[in-house]
Each structure stands twice: as structure tokens, then as C-alpha cells.
Amino acid sequence: MDTNHFTLGEGQTPLLRSRSLGPGAGLDHLYFKLETINPTGSYKDRFAAAAITDMQSQGKTRVVTSSSGNAGSALAAYSAAAGMECQVAVFIGAPENKLKQMLAYGAQIWKIQDFGADPEITREAFEYLRHVGSAADAQLQISSYQYSPVSMMGVEAIGSELVSQSESISRSIDHVFCCAGGGGLLLALVHGFETALRQKKIECLPAMHCVQPAGNNTIAGPLREGADQAQPCHSTTAIGGLQVASVLDGNEVIAACRQSGGTGYLVDDETVFEVQSQLARQEGIFCEPAAAVSLTGVLQAAKAGKIQREETVVCVVTGTGFKDQAALDRMLASSVCPVVTLPEFIDLTT
Numbered sequence: 001m002d003t004n005h006f007t008l009g010e011g012q013t014p015l016l017r018s019r020s021l022g023p024g025a026g027l028d029h030l031y032f033k034l035e036t037i038n039p040t041g042s043y044k045d046r047f048a049a050a051a052i053t054d055m056q057s058q059g060k061t062r063v064v065t066s067s068s069g070n071a072g073s074a075l076a077a078y079s080a081a082a083g084m085e086c087q088v089a090v091f092i093g094a095p096e097n098k099l100k101q102m103l104a105y106g107a108q109i110w111k112i113q114d115f116g117a118d119p120e121i122t123r124e125a126f127e128y129l130r131h132v133g134s135a136a137d138a139q140l141q142i143s144s145y146q147y148s149p150v151s152m153m154g155v156e157a158i159g160s161e162l163v164s165q166s167e168s169i170s171r172s173i174d175h176v177f178c179c180a181g182g183g184g185l186l187l188a189l190v191h192g193f194e195t196a197l198r199q200k201k202i203e204c205l206p207a208m209h210c211v212q213p214a215g216n217n218t219i220a221g222p223l224r225e226g227a228d229q230a231q232p233c234h235s236t237t238a239i240g241g242l243q244v245a246s247v248l249d250g251n252e253v254i255a256a257c258r259q260s261g262g263t264g265y266l267v268d269d270e271t272v273f274e275v276q277s278q279l280a281r282q283e284g285i286f287c288e289p290a291a292a293v294s295l296t297g298v299l300q301a302a303k304a305g306k307i308q309r310e311e312t313v314v315c316v317v318t319g320t321g322f323k324d325q326a327a328l329d330r331m332l333a334s335s336v337c338p339v340v341t342l343p344e345f346i347d348l349t350t
Contacts (some may be wrong), residue, residue: 025299
């Protein structure tokens with residue numbers, strides 16, 4: 001183990017086989033990669049660990065970042081543990097629970113109007129953040145290869161872990177479905193699998209599929225339609241964490257997915273919310289809406305006959321359900337928790 005690697009215990013997350021939703025969709029080998037159990041509840045902890053490790057090696061003491069929630073929470077936690085400052089420019093629409101999590105770790109945060117929704121404002125905000133992050137004591141950390149390639153290398157471990165875990169289940173992975181905002185996670189997965197390919201641990205890449213909300217169609221639509229370039233958009237999705245109007249790693253994602261034999265899937269918000277609830281109630285997996293996007297894409301593909309029953313499919317479940325209170329309230333809108341007397345309780349349960 002690298003003693004210079006800064007860690008809060010992230011990584012080595014489980015790969016669980018679907019007990020209900022996969023078989024119900026005609027898929028015998030559907031698996032979930034559970035990034036929900038990382039220290040702050042999302043895969044972004046892998047990014048934060050690599051970011052803080054790199055900054056410590058350079059003597060940097062101030063993290064500057066933008067976030068729709070999870071990256072800010074992760075960087076705030078790891079900064080606090082490392083004794084660093086953390087300043088976060090937050091996308092408009094970021095779930096309040098994620099903002100509270102950042103504040104709990106002591107981060108300074110600012111919500112910027114139209115940031116994340118309007119592509120031009122988003123572009124200008126990123127450029128200004130690049131300027132702020134160029135100060136001698138600071139470093140810009142955005143979970144995108146375009147901005148923070150060294151830190152994104154921490155996320156590549158997901159691909160490496162999946163290769164090892166596929167050996168333990170004695171099955172090669174045929175398809176990987178991953179949600180995308182800016183596309184960094186999916187590109188990191190590809191890089192992780194490519195490393196395994198060079199090391200001859202696998203014979204070929206799995207087909208990598210990009211799944212996005214229809215209201216944030218920057219990558220999946222162009223990929224599916226045969227375009228080579230991602231496109232900016234005015235983001236209208238309500239799926240927190242995937243409201244990224246500008247093109248970050250989108251072009252590279254399109255090329256990598258197409259080369260692997262994968263494609264893009266667009267899913268509507270309401271279906272994502274339904275799948276989020278199904279994951280909790282049929283699989284025991286409590287995730288935020290963005291984390292249910294990948295499975296929504298799988299179910300769409302299975303219904304269209306794009307996946308064979310015997311193929312092995314992995315969904316990356318990116319973040320825990322406690323991250324998004326509004327989505328949780330929506331899920332539980334028809335549920336009640338009544339107060340009863342003990343005699344009433346006895347009557348109701350006998």
C-alpha cells in the first residue's frame with residue numbers, strides 16, 4: 001500500500017447480483033457496482049482521495065471546485081481531514097442535502113444562478129474557476145479529465161476492481177451501463193478497463209453504454225445518432241448531479257463508447273424516479289436518482305432486445321439515496337408512519 005496515498009477508506013466496493021429486477025427484465029446476469037458505500041456516499045470519494053494526495057505532494061492548501069453535489073461533498077470531507085480549505089461553486093438545482101453535507105465538513109459554498117443549466121454561463125464560470133484555482137496555494141479540482149486528469153485517475157480503479165470481481169464470479173463483463181453528466185466517470189471506467197486490457201487481464205473491452213436524462217442530452221443522443229462531437233444544451237432535467245449543460249469529457253466519451261461497441265440511451269425523469277424506488281423495494285439498494293439512471297438505461301435496452309439473457313451486465317450505482325431529500329420525499333409520498341397506542345399496535349399486528 002502507498003503510504004503517501006491520502007484515504008478515508010474509499011474503494012473496493014461490492015458487486016452485487018440482481019435478485020429481482022434483472023430476472024424480471026430477462027437478464028440472468030445483471031450486477032450492481034455499489035459506490036454508495038464510500039465514505040461520503042458516492043464514487044466521487046475516489047476522485048477526492050487522488051486530488052488531495054496530489055495537492056499534498058505539491059504543498060497546496062486550498063481546494064477550488066464546482067459541483068452539483070457529490071464532488072463538493074467528497075472534496076469537502078477529504079479537505080477537512082487534510083486540514084485544507086475547500087471552496088465550492090455549486091450548480092443551480094443541487095440537492096439541499098448535498099449542500100448541507102458540504103457545509104457540515106466546513107466548506108465555503110456559493111450557488112451560482114444558471115450555473116449548470118445555461119451552457120454559456122457554465123462555460124464562463126468554469127473559466128473563472130480555472131483562474132481562481134491557479135493561485136499559488138490553490139488547485140482547481142473538477143471531476144473531469146479536461147480539468148483534473150491526475151485526480152480522475154483515482155476513479156479509474158472502478159474499472160480495475162470490476163475486472164478482478166468478474167474473475168471472482170467466473171464471468172467476463174459484456175456490457176457496462178453508466179450515467180453521465182460531464183462524462184468523466186464513464187471515461188474513467190474505460191481507462192480502467194484499457195489498463196486491464198494492456199495487462200492482458202481481459203481479452204476485450206466490454207461494450208460501454210452512456211445513459212443520460214433526456215433533459216441533459218449532451219452525449220448519449222449524439223453517440224446514438226452517429227455524431228463524433230458532444231453538444232451543449234439547456235439542461236431541463238430534475239435529476240440532481242446530471243445537470244451539466246456544457247461539454248466536458250463528452251467528445252472522448254463518444255469515441256470510447258463507440259470503439260467498445262457501446263451506444264447511448266436517453267431516459268425520462270419520471271422513469272428514473274420509478275426505477276429508484278424499484279431498486280430500494282426490490283433489491284434493497286437505496287440510491288439517489290442519478291444512480292438509478294444506469295439501470296433505467298439497462299431496462300430500456302433489455303426491452304428493445306439489445307441485451308441477450310446470458311450476457312453479463314454491470315450497472316454503476318453512483319451515490320446513496322440520502323443525498324437527495326426531495327427525491328426521497330417523492331418516493332415516499334404515499335407512505336405513512338402513524339402514531340398508535342400500544343393496544344392499537346397489538347390489534348393491527350395480530
